[in-house]
Amino acid sequence: MPDNAKILIRNAREQDIPTVAAIDAEAFASYGSADTAETFQQRLTAFPDGFVILVAENEIAAYGSTEKWLTERGSGEKLTSTHQPDGRILCITAMAVNTKFRGRGYGLLMLDKLIEIAHREGCRKIVLETTHAQGLFLKRGFKSDQQRSEGGVSLDVMSLEIESYGSKA
Numbered sequence: 001m002p003d004n005a006k007i008l009i010r011n012a013r014e015q016d017i018p019t020v021a022a023i024d025a026e027a028f029a030s031y032g033s034a035d036t037a038e039t040f041q042q043r044l045t046a047f048p049d050g051f052v053i054l055v056a057e058n059e060i061a062a063y064g065s066t067e068k069w070l071t072e073r074g075s076g077e078k079l080t081s082t083h084q085p086d087g088r089i090l091c092i093t094a095m096a097v098n099t100k101f102r103g104r105g106y107g108l109l110m111l112d113k114l115i116e117i118a119h120r121e122g123c124r125k126i127v128l129e130t131t132h133a134q135g136l137f138l139k140r141g142f143k144s145d146q147q148r149s150e151g152g153v154s155l156d157v158m159s160l161e162i163e164s165y166g167s168k169a
Contacts, residue, residue: 007106009113012051012063017041019060020053027096031131031153035094040065043093046083050090050121052113054097054106061101062110065093066117072127090118092128107136115140115160124162129155 012020021037028034043065044051050066068087082091092114097106118126130137134144134156142158149155 006056007061007109008055009052009109010055011048012040012044012053012065014041014044016053016060016063017044020063023060023063023096023098024094026099028094028131032151033131033153040094043067047085050114050117052110052117054110054113056101056104056106059101060098061104062095062097062106064095064110064114066114067091067093068121068123069127072125088122088124090114090121090123090126092126095128095133107133108139111136111140118162126160126162127158129157131155134158 017037017040020040021035024040025034040051047065047067050068052064053060054062067083067090068085069082069089069091070084070087072089095107095110095114097110115126126142128137128142129148131153137158137160138144140160142160144156145159146157147154148157
C-alpha cells in the first residue's frame with residue numbers, strides 16, 4: 001500500500017486537463033474509448049467537486065471524474081445535458097492511474113475518494129462501465145449488473161448501492 005503521507009488527493013484544476021487526457025489516452029486508447037481534453041474540460045465545468053486527481057512525487061498519478069444523474073441512463077449522452085446537481089446516482093465517468101504509478105494502491109485510493117464524494121453528495125448509488133478493471137471495483141463491493149458492447153469493446157456495467165457500503169452521510 002502507498003505511503004499516504006506522500007500523496008495528495010485534490011480537486012482537479014483547468015491546468016491539470018492535458019495531463020489527465022494523456023493518462024486517459026494511455027489507459028484507454030487501445031480500447032478506442034479514450035476521452036478528449038475537451039471532454040474533461042466539460043466535466044470539470046459541469047461538476048468540479050466530482051473531479052479529483054491524486055498527486056504523488058509531484059506528478060498527477062491518477063484521476064477520477066464523476067457526474068450525478070437523476071435516473072440511470074445509457075452511456076454516450078452528452079455530459080452537459082447529463083449531469084444533474086440534484087441527482088442521487090453518481091456515475092464514475094472515467095478513472096485511471098498513470099502506468100508509472102500502477103501497483104501502488106492508488107486505484108483503490110482514488111475509488112475510495114469517489115465513494116466519499118458520493119456520500120458527501122447524498123447519492124444512493126454509484127454506477128460505472130469498465131473494460132478491464134472489474135477486480136478493483138469488486139474489492140469495494142460493486143456488483144456486475146450487465147455486459148454490453150460498444151464499438152466492438154466489451155463493457156461491464158457495475159454498481160454499488162451506497163447503503164450496502166456503510167453510509168457515513
